Amino acid sequence: MEFCDDCGSMMKAEDGLWVCSSCGNEQIKDPDADYVITDDQEASEVIESSPEDSGLPTTETHCPECGNDRAHWYMQQIRAADESETRFFICTECEHKWREDDH
Incomplete structure (x- = not known):
């Protein structure tokens, strides 16, 4: 390289x-140098995914945008370490994203 x-x-x-x-x-x-040259990735090796295959878990919750009752969710630490994580939701229907904080 x-x-x-x-x-x-x-x-x-x-x-x-x-x-x-x-x-x-x-x-x-x-x-005089030893080089290893790799081929480009074949189109057949590329894995395409859809929003349904996000790898995130789903839960029953109400989407404030479209009213759908399923959403993908994940948690992320966005505040100080001594405060709880924030839960993020992504609607499985309209892909609207919202969050819930513990207060």
């Missing part, structure tokens, strides 16, 4: 050169 001397981005190997995909800088590859 090589990095561009000008901008620091990762470079790609092309015809005996290292080419920066960000700024276009080219460097000659060292012929």
Whole structure:
């Protein structure tokens, strides 16, 4: 793996050169160095997911936007460590996002 001397981005190997995909800088590859060049990922290897496959758990709760009764949920610490986490919900129907805090 090589990095561009000008901008620091990762470079790609092309015809005996290292080419920066960000700024276009080219460097000659060292012929004595050992390099492993990997192929691009095949389109068949790409896994597409839908909102239903978010990997988040679901619960019964009322969406304030559309009235749906199912939502994905997760918890996140957004305040001080000595305060409770905040619960976030994402509606399974309209994808409206809201949160609940303990007060």
